[in-house]
Amino acid sequence: MKLPPVRVLLVEDNEHDVRLLRELLRNEHGPSVHITQIDRMSNIASHLAAGETDVVLLDLGLPDAQGPEAVRQAHAVAPTVPIVIMTGLDDESLATQVLKEGAQDYLVKGQLDAAGLMRAIRHAIRRQRTQVEADVIRGLQLQLRDEFLSDVSHELRSPLTAIYQFVTILADDLSGPTTPAQQEHLDIILRNVEQLRGMIDDILDAGRAEGGRLSVAPECTSLADVIGYTATTLQGAARDKHITLSFDVPSDLPTAYADPKRLRQVLIILLDNAIKFTPANGVVMIRTCVHPIDPRMLLVEVEDSGCGIALDSTEKIFDRLYRVASTSDEGRRGLGLGLFICRELVTQQGGRIWVTSDPGKGSVFSFTLPRFSLTRMITPMLQGSHAPVALVSVAIDSERGTVVDETWQHWTRETRAAVRSCLSVDAELLLPEMGAAQRNECAFVLTTAVDGEMDALSARIRSELDGLDPLRKAGLSCSVSASVLDLGEAADGASNDERIESVSQRITERIAVGIQRSRPS
């Protein structure tokens, strides 16, 4: 069989080597090889762009690119063209490195005859082609599956909406009074609607996790709030099974750098599982602490007195679609996606998740999250400056009764956006939300307290918020207050780091006071 000529781009600056190689290939394979030669990496892009290269033979000692870096550059220009290294160095570790960078083969000059070289070149081309095809197919498959999952969830949500609408119409007595027994039955339907809705979201999230496309937006997050919220959400399910669901979050627990929505999702999955696998009159407990070994992390544990997990399952349990063989009806419920999503979400937030279990007695699911570091955040602003600093706080107050959470969150966002628009970059810093929805202090700005800057900033914020008409119409008002942070001994003579640490502490104390004061009893 006659093969088409192979178009070789030879990147080699040593005239002698070029001549040798040309001889070698021409003598035995004259018509089947076409060689173009360049002597600089800087010329490679224009040659490859023409798309007329089947394989690159690359020297690793070019004047403008050497070693693995040369491979990286060539590979970046045309990732689909196979690269075969031709070098004088017989070095195993270098060979490993360049293969990792994307080269197909590593040949040592002078060790190959013409036939061997041709074989290596043809193999490299074939391997590269297979890889590229496999990548394309995988990309297409992922895309098709995404579209399919998205369509399926869409189709499932529509009838679910109708079910939800009419169950709640019945439950709210909008089509006539219901008996207590009927109410109870409608509650059962509603709980199952909720479960179905959760499953649809899980299917989509699991698909995204596999493609590495789960979105996570970490911020300064209070674990107490997130845990309190999820525990309240699942208290009903626990009570139905006579399970005691409790949590312990130390009042001085530092905040986490995590996505509160995703963290809620993780906790709901873990608590839901714990309740599911714990028999009546059992106990489910959430504990948190600073990680005893790595103080930069926080540790969250969900402990249950359930059936436990066999030792050989404790790793596999986080795999996609893995389900523990279970004798209970409840245990078989679900898709086997929850813990997989948990692992992906925790990992993406910089943590780790694992389980320890005592079969028959219960399990402890543990995960870690990085601590939020205010110090790290304020350092760029305070570095090298010894001016006194002040904290300006903005609070929303309600004039008429209580406000729905959604509205509250909406106005917190609006207010923070308005405050942000008043700040001068680098000189003033809007601190991240501390995750407490109930808190009425919705924004804190760190600024310097010299030359009336603090008062000027407060005035700017006040006038900006006065312009937020809809806020007033919603029965809300804003107040702005400012206070200079008392750094005590750290004000003078202390090192920059000590001073920044001290500012960070004062801010934390000040914000904590605000949280405690406004937390509903």
Added chain:
Amino acid sequence: MKKKKILVIDDDPTIRQGYQIRLKANGYDPYFAVDAISGFTEARRQMPDLIILDLGLPAGDGFLVMERLKAATYLALIPVLVVSARDRLATKQKAIKAGATAFLQKPVDNAVLLAYIRKILDEPVVEKVALG
């Protein structure tokens, strides 16, 4: 006080009926349209205070409705609450960019839906609603 008019554009008759009962029970005056074209016509005829818009519609989708609303000076200011079964992540920003005031994913909690309606219609809320 005059009841606020809400125009619901959704092609699913069951879901429209659900909206009708729920919205009436909460003191609103609901109107309905089944596709993009009648949705736009109905918006012009009723001049509603708020439009609840589904995205997957026959005869042009919800984005077309928003495009036409935004192009008509006298309709451009009517707030649009998109309530769709489409994936939140993929759709929310797109809808808001197209002029929606907010995006909610079906099935949406009644409490959340009503809180959004009140918020958009700028009605003060006095009662604390539990949002699930």
